[in-house]
Amino acid sequence: MTITAEITAKDVCYQYTNSSALALNNINLTIKPGEFVAIIGPNGSGKSTLAKLFNGIFLPTKGDIFVNGLNTKDKDKIWEIRQKAGMVFQNPDNQIVATIVEEDVAFGPENLGIPPKEIRQRIDEALRTVELTEFANKAPHLLSGGQKQRVAIAGILAMKPDCIILDEPTAMLDPVGRKEVISTVNKLNKQEGKTVVLITHFMQEAVCADRVLVMEKGRIVMEGKPREIFSQVEELKKHGLDVPQVTELAYLLSKENVPLPRDILTVDEMVDCLCQLL
Amino acid sequence: MSIVVKNLTHIYMPNTPFESVAIKDINWTINDGEFWGLIGHTGSGKSTLIQHLNGLLKPTSGEIIIDGKNIHSKEVSLKTIRQKVGLVFQYPEHQLFEETVEQDVAFGPRNMGLPDEEISKRVKEALELVGLPYEQIKDKSPFELSGGQMRRVAIAGVLAMKPQILVLDEPTAGLDPRGRDEILQEIVDLKEKQNLTVILVSHSMEDIAKIVDKLAVMYKGEMVSQGNPREIFKDYQGLVEKGLGIPQVTELMIKLKGKGKNVSTDILTVEEARAEILKTLRRKGLA
Numbered sequence: 001m002t003i004t005a006e007i008t009a010k011d012v013c014y015q016y017t018n019s020s021a022l023a024l025n026n027i028n029l030t031i032k033p034g035e036f037v038a039i040i041g042p043n044g045s046g047k048s049t050l051a052k053l054f055n056g057i058f059l060p061t062k063g064d065i066f067v068n069g070l071n072t073k074d075k076d077k078i079w080e081i082r083q084k085a086g087m088v089f090q091n092p093d094n095q096i097v098a099t100i101v102e103e104d105v106a107f108g109p110e111n112l113g114i115p116p117k118e119i120r121q122r123i124d125e126a127l128r129t130v131e132l133t134e135f136a137n138k139a140p141h142l143l144s145g146g147q148k149q150r151v152a153i154a155g156i157l158a159m160k161p162d163c164i165i166l167d168e169p170t171a172m173l174d175p176v177g178r179k180e181v182i183s184t185v186n187k188l189n190k191q192e193g194k195t196v197v198l199i200t201h202f203m204q205e206a207v208c209a210d211r212v213l214v215m216e217k218g219r220i221v222m223e224g225k226p227r228e229i230f231s232q233v234e235e236l237k238k239h240g241l242d243v244p245q246v247t248e249l250a251y252l253l254s255k256e257n258v259p260l261p262r263d264i265l266t267v268d269e270m271v272d273c274l275c276q277l278l
Numbered sequence: 279m280s281i282v283v284k285n286l287t288h289i290y291m292p293n294t295p296f297e298s299v300a301i302k303d304i305n306w307t308i309n310d311g312e313f314w315g316l317i318g319h320t321g322s323g324k325s326t327l328i329q330h331l332n333g334l335l336k337p338t339s340g341e342i343i344i345d346g347k348n349i350h351s352k353e354v355s356l357k358t359i360r361q362k363v364g365l366v367f368q369y370p371e372h373q374l375f376e377e378t379v380e381q382d383v384a385f386g387p388r389n390m391g392l393p394d395e396e397i398s399k400r401v402k403e404a405l406e407l408v409g410l411p412y413e414q415i416k417d418k419s420p421f422e423l424s425g426g427q428m429r430r431v432a433i434a435g436v437l438a439m440k441p442q443i444l445v446l447d448e449p450t451a452g453l454d455p456r457g458r459d460e461i462l463q464e465i466v467d468l469k470e471k472q473n474l475t476v477i478l479v480s481h482s483m484e485d486i487a488k489i490v491d492k493l494a495v496m497y498k499g500e501m502v503s504q505g506n507p508r509e510i511f512k513d514y515q516g517l518v519e520k521g522l523g524i525p526q527v528t529e530l531m532i533k534l535k536g537k538g539k540n541v542s543t544d545i546l547t548v549e550e551a552r553a554e555i556l557k558t559l560r561r562k563g564l565a
Contacts, residue, residue, distance in 0.1 A: 042454040043425040090452065144521065145320030171452045172368075174319045174481045175523035201454050204526070242455035245484065245526035245548050252552045258559060267526055271533045278539045278558055 005066070006163050006195040007031040007054055007085070012063035014049055014218075023049045025218040027063075033162065036189045036196045038206035038226075041215030042240040047199045050215070051167050054197065055085040068162065083112060085163040086156030090171045092148035101143075101151055102127065102136040108159040119158075126154040129192065130184050146177025150184055157188070163195035164188060170202060182208070203230070204244040207265045214239060227263035246270040279345055279362065279442040279475060281308040281331060286340035288326050300326040302499045304340070308443070313469060314477045315486040315507065318496030319521025324479050325368070327496070328445050331477070332356075332363035361390060364441030368448045370432030371425065379405070379423075379431050380416040386439040397438075404434040407471070409464055426457035430464075437468070443475040444468070450485060458482075462489055487511060487525045487546035495520065508544050527551040 007030070014024040024046045031037050039047050052058045053065050056072035067085050070077045086108075089095055098104035102123050109119045127133045130150040140148055149169055156164055166185065170178040182205050188194040198209065206212050212229040214222035216239050222229055230236070230243045233251045243251070250264040250273075258277070264270050283306040290298050301323040308314060318324045329335040330342050333349050333356045341348045349359050367373065376382035383401045392400070402412045408430040415423075420431050429449065436444070446465065450458040466489055469476050480486050486493065486507065493507040497520045503510055511517070511524045514532055524532075531543045531551060541558050545551045 043452075043457060168452065172320070172448075172481075174521045175483060176518065176521040177320060178481075179523075201452070201458075203455070240454055240456035245551075246530055248548050249527060249530070249551050249555075252548065253555060256552075256556060258556070267530050267533060270530055271537065274530075274534060274555065275537050275539065278534065278541070278555075278562070 005030045006033045006035070006068060007197075008064075008066040009050075009053070010064045010066070012050075012053065012060045012065060014046075014053060014058060015061045022061075022218050024053070024060075027218075027220060029213070029220065031163075031195060031197065033195055034189070034193050035211065036186075036198070036209045037211050037213060038209035039197065039199045039213045039215060040201070040203065040206050040241055041213075045215040046218040047215050048167050049218075051087065051165050051197065051199055054163075054165050055082050055087055057087075079112075083159050084161050085165060086159055086161040088149070088152050088156060088164065088166040088169050090168045092145060092152050092172070095152040095155070096140045096148060099139055100136075101132065101138050101140055104140060104151055105154045105158050108155050112159060122158040122160070123154075126157040129157055129187070130154045144177055145173045146180040149173065149177065149181050153181075153184060153188075161194070163197070165197040165199075167199045168201065169198075170200065170205065178202070178205070203242050203247075204266075206230075207244060214241065216240075226265060230265060231263040233262075280310050281306075281363070281443065281475075282341075282343040283307070283327075283330070284341045284343060286327070286330060286342065287338050288323075288330065288335060289338040292338060300499055301496075304501050306494060306501060306504065308475060308477065310475055311473065312475055313489065313491045315490035315493045316477055316479045316496065317481070317483070317486060317493065317522055322496040322521070323499040324496050325447060328365065328447060328477065328479060331443070331445055332360045332365050334360075334365070361386075361439045362441055363443045363445065364436040364439060366433050366436050366444070366446045366449060368451060370436075370449075371420075371428035374420040374428060374432055374435075377419060378417050379410075379420050382420050382431060383434045383438050386435055390439060400438045400440070401434075404438040405431075407437055407464070407468055408434045409460065410434065426453055426460070429453070429457075429461065433461075437472075441474070443477070445477045445479075447479045448481065449478070450480065450482065458485065465489070483511070483523050484525045487528070495522070497521075507546060511546065512543065 009027045009029040012027040013022050015022050041047050056078050059073055065072045067081045070081050096104050097107050105123045105126055106119050109122050127136055130153055170181050186208055189196045207226050212226050213220050230247050233243050246267055250260045254260050260273055283304050286304040287302050288300045290300050316324055347354050374382050383404055384397050387397045387400050405412045410430055450461055493510045495503045511528050514524050527548055528545055531541055531545045534541050535543050542554050545554055
């Protein structure tokens with residue numbers, strides 16, 4: 001059987017106990033294998049709740065979530081689901097459990113009962129992918145924020161997931177750390193073929209995704225390729241969001257009749273376009 | 279009120295195998311009414327440094343001098359210093375604990391021993407300063423608020439002590455773009471209205487570029503540069519090597535200049551970039 005969907009959400013609602021409002025309101029969504037989906041939206045719009053439903057940390061109040069065809073409500077399959085869809089959170093310090101980098105990476109596969117010889121292989125491979133091989137025997141607290149977050153990613157990779165869900169993985173990092181993590185995420189998707197779901201408040205990080213979902217008040221309110229989404233500057237601002245600085249600049253200049261495309265997403269694209277004019 | 283940081287060094291767990299030098303020989307003068315940005319890679323010592331400014335950490339060597347007096351000398355009460363120098367930590371909403379918003383904001387002034395009347399006046403003022411409607415919010419549990427609102431309540435708790443210097447450690451981390459802009463605008467307004475001295479620690483070069491007058495850069499425990507943000511953001515390579523960056527629009531202008539285009543690179547905001555590009559186009563008769 002070929003699997004045509006990595007993650008499917010079908011009529012999903014979620015309501016927190018003690019809350020009268022729905023945190024998620026009738027979400028329908030299919031994420032394809034190998035796809036890179038970015039989710040943006042204001043605080044409290046339901047992004048993190050949705051992410052936690054994707055690997056069965058929460059179960060839908062109504063509707064179903066399927067990961068690789070497995071329903072997250074199926075108690076017998078939950079460990080298989082969590083191995084297939086791994087999560088990385090905001091604060092790297094909360095995710096590191098061991099005192100040595102490679103032991104931290106080994107934690108997941110050890111819990112899966114993988115034989116030691118294979119664990120060794122997986123650690124080496126995972127650390128190579130996140131480019132931290134030379135830090136294997138270091139103490140995690142000596143690493144930078146970006147490096148710690150990459151250790152957390154390696155820990156997930158060592159469980160050989162098909163899909164990695166990252167919930168604001170760069171919120172606490174400095175600019176270089178942010179770039180390191182985003183370039184690692186891109187590599188996982190483009191070179192390793194992992195399905196990626198990236199939740200972020202940094203619009204320029206959503207630019208490299210195949211598809212952007214905009215959430216507001218528990219619903220998906222916009223959906224499309226980054227260029228389609230970010231060219232709608234006013235619509236996004238209405239939802240309390242933003243666009244990358246260069247996209248906003250292109251928008252402001254085109255309002256002054258400067259002939260620029262409105263879907264510029266990166267500094268280099270803007271440099272190319274402006275070079276033809278200036 | 280001014281703060282002078284003189285030859286400040288802090289070593290964590292000295293004389294143990296875990297000894298580590300967090301900050302080294304820092305010299306920094308913050309004059310009355312200045313608006314400083316403090317940037318640096320994760321682990322560069324920013325948080326250690328600011329915890330010295332109100333005496334939460336004691337220097338291993340060196341001095342913190344506020345209004346001419348070493349804050350660790352006998353004649354100075356640290357309690358007064360902590361009231362004058364208000365510190366808002368990272369994720370301050372994690373420190374909310376009271377049953378209602380009003381009680382939470384009142385906690386600081388109550389500990390200062392102020393009369394009830396003065397306390398409620400301050401609570402009301404502080405909540406309004408951070409843009410929260412007092413009447414509507416005072417009886418709510420802080421835990422039923424949104425992330426941005428919780429953060430504002432936490433900031434109000436510090437403001438209610440009427441500090442003269444406000445130090446904020448990444449006040450916008452984890453907030454959505456609108457929340458980010460709102461909090462930044464409130465900080466700017468506060469500074470004006472209350473005539474505060476402000477130090478803003480941030481990883482967002484865009485935010486820093488938009489609002490501060492002076493910028494200090496930390497790298498591996500040392501303060502490697504201080505000055506005008508325009509000057510500091512000119513050194514793109516140097517900042518990247520230090521784990522930092524520059525605003526996207528500044529990068530754009532530097533790259534255009536690199537391609538031989540006659541544009542100013544002294545640009546920190548989208549608005550400035552727009553004006554500069556339009557000016558250049560008009561000079562060429564193109565717009």
